[in-house]
Amino acid sequence: MTETWALAALWLGLALVATLFSIWLRIATALSEIVVGTVAQLFIGASIGAALLQTDASWIKFLSGTGAIVLTFLAGAELDPAVFRVKWKEASAVGLVGFSAPFLGCAALAYYVLHWNLQASWLAGVALSTTSVAVVYAVMLEFGLNKTDYGKTVLAACFINDLVTVLALGLLFAPFTFKTLLFVVGSVAAFAVLPWLTPRFFKRYGGRPSELEAKYLLFCLFGLGALAGWSGSEAVLPAYVIGMVLAGTVGKDHALIRRLRTLTFGLLTPFYFIRAGSLVSVPALVGAPMVFLILLAGKMAAKFVGVYPVTKLYKSPPKEAMYTTMLMSTGLTFGTISSLYGLSHGIIDQTEYSFLVAAVIGSAVVPTLIANAFFLPRHLLPRDPEIPAGPALAPQASESKP
């Protein structure tokens, strides 16, 4: 076991470094972990040997895969069922447009401009069609729009967008055999039973130090994940839907969600994101930077086409509309999950994977930087500080030492 402990220490050491960078730079830890994984593989690979990180060790793949599944479950559990019930019609329309514009646009770009094969192009479309519910939620809170019709519709639309993304990932590349049918039937039955069974089961046996709730949820996620994998689909598909159907019950149990987050962020997702980063080939990116830029520009342009008109339809002021549109272009979790699925199933090669992950990272960084630099609604900052204010207007500033 000595080698395993040493390897685990190396991975968690990298996770620790990534977390420190995320604190210093005020960026998401996931982003930092991907970049640290890429840089570590590059330098460790060049100086000591590419095999040192052992990204294909079975236990690392297990922890990494579990990280993706639990993270996806938590993303699904963020759904607010009350909002969704009220706004599902509008949200479905907006979410479908928010998905299909980048999906079709980026797939076409990959196929016709980059000359990727058809399967790889569809995967590029899926990986670049995602959005991030919590990021948009934070924006809505910032503007106080979360309680408005517009805010509720956009938030529910983000869920539809991501749901269609995981459906596309889970079903687009499935072989559609008898196994697929069994998977669909089994999943639908589980999705129908779980919202009824789970709260009753937790009420009777939960709330003890034995953490029955976590074991039960992991059992469901692994069970349906195994069924998905067996049928040739993807385990994150049932995980996201389980999260959604349990959002009204498990999702409301903040203490349980917090404990799951501790498990997820403390152990699982570092393995997932560092592994995702370590599989990126920097030489491939440096060799053809235009490919990355084309994919990134494609995603941003397609999201703009899909989302901006909707914000205008709701008469959102121009800068707020643009800010929302920009931040709906982020989507690191599902983007990397889709890319890694493509790589591990031989749909894309490592070079295409590298371009996709770089574009996904770029889609988290570039729109946010542009949004913050140019489109942050300045109504919160009403005065130009450069204009010298007269005595009546000048704020009185004083410093006091109690």
Next chain:
Amino acid sequence: MTSKILLAYDGSEPADKAYGFALDMAKHYGAKLLVLAVARPPDLPEDVETEAILENAEAHYQELFALMRKRAEVQGLSPDFRVVVGHPAEQIIYHAEKEGVDHIVLGHRGKSFFERWRLGSVSKQVINYAHCAVTVVR
């Protein structure tokens, strides 16, 4: 005449000093006190993590507010406590205008060069943009 004070609170030691100052001031003028804490999402955010950060910040501030409420009650005051989301300076200024505040109090934080370069100084931004008097407590 000061009738409404906004204290920008971030849970730090200087913010605690500023709270003491704001309580004294509110008592002296018979003014209402609004304590505002800002939960800030990461500048480059990610999905579940952002949700976790916001919830964590809310829970953290609510714990602190419970203690602060007791401290105010000793002085016969009952401030209004709120947690909002966004960029600190913008939220402070926005809520100060919206609530018709006529004095903003905040603590001075000695940030490292790196933090100043990345984040800028909240107190400096508030002084530059605020519509009313601002006191930075050291």
